[in-house]
Amino acid sequence: MVRQVAEAPVLSRRERARQATIDEIKSVGRDLLAVDGENGVTIRAIAREMGMTAPAVYRYFTSHELLIRALRADVFAEAAHAVLAGAADGAAHDDALRRLLDAARGLRNWALSHRHEFSFVLGRSPVSPEAQEDQEAQDAGWVFGSAFAGLLCELWLQRPFRVPAESELSPELVHQLNGLRISRQLDVPVGAIAVMLSSWARLHGVICLDVMGHLAFVLPNADAFFEYELFRLCAELGMADGYRPPR
Structure with missing residues (x-):
């Protein structure tokens, strides 16, 4: 019996770009966590490190709590x-x-x-x-x-x-x-x-x-x-x- 292997969904260019930004936000959050602890992980700090505005980051994580959960x-x-x-x-x-x-x-x-x-x-x-x-x-x-x-x-x-x-x-x-x-x-x-x-x-x-x-x-x-x-x-x-x- 041949086992069927589920194929990963193909993401559109926009979806890939969005996922890349989410990954970068989390990566920057991890860097801040490693240096300053949890108190250093804020939306504003991440936005500053990425050269974005805080509202722009909120488009990917609608609250600080959701970001913390992801991390x-x-x-x-x-x-x-x-x-x-x-x-x-x-x-x-x-x-x-x-x-x-x-x-x-x-x-x-x-x-x-x-x-x-x-x-x-x-x-x-x-x-x-x-x-x-x-x-x-x-x-x-x-x-x-x-x-x-x-x-x-x-x-x-x-x-x-x-x-x-x-x-x-x-x-x-x-x-x-x-x-x-x-x-x-x-x-x-x-x-x-x-x-x-x-x-x-x-x-x-x-x-x-x-x-x-x-x-x-x-x-x-x-x-x-x-x-x-x-x-x-x-x-x-x-x-x-x-x-x-x-x-």
């Missing part, structure tokens, strides 16, 4: 790429634990070299109640979240780790985790998702503290501490013997 989606995708690139960096596909450890290292390395971008999507940036209920915003975040979820699912399938029974969790937590399992089609028990979230909270917390300089007063270099946390994660999964230091 968040792009940065989430880049962070997910850093995770997956780390997981693919030399580890055999059947060594899910090693792939997970390398993915965590890949994310940390990306975060340390993209501090403003990390803070923009995974750090101090506040998330409003409106954004929490915004499906588009949730989907953008899940582009990144699915990278780690996929690696942890691989690990569960290869080396099932001990997970709490649903009776050990509160009914409200079970309800929310089951909703996540169904909506994101995670083929693992609810208890495994609880362990996954706990593991992610640990790694995210250490990376946040490191990126924002909150470990510097005790650890001039947090590399060894991050590896210690990775070892502890392996130990709590019952896989201390699988820990390997970075190559």
